[in-house]
Amino acid sequence: MGATKTDFFTQQQNQIATIAKALGHPARIAIIEYLLKVNECICGDIVNELPLAQPTVSQHLKELKNAGIIKGNIEGNTICYCIDEKAFELLNTYFKNIISTVKKQNCC
Secondary structure, X not given: OOOOHHHXXXXXXXXXXXXXXXXXXXXXXXHHHHHHHHOOEEHHHHHHHOOOOHHHHHXXXXXXXXXXXXXXXXXXXXXXXXXXXXXXXXXXXXXXXXHHHHHHOOOO
16 A cells, blocks of 8 residues: 555644644634633533534534544543643644744745
8 A cells, every 4th residue: 555645744744734624613613712711521511502413513522632632531421621732832833933934034
């Protein structure tokens, strides 16, 4: 089997792309903002905050978790979600480097 196209990019480039893709939906941004507001919650709480069905919210939570943006701990019959700060530290460093480089450039 041949190499996938992601094999040609660095680990950091692939991580940033995965996170950016997961952040590419307004419902996921709303979930992140809600988790920041309450610090942690269960899936049912998130469903009550969004105008989406429970299976749709669960799918968005799965995408965020797979991208490493949120963490989930099982507590009884529910999963308690919270922000995974590592993903945002990676984004923060990445964008700081971009801003620093752009400020040094003298172009158009």
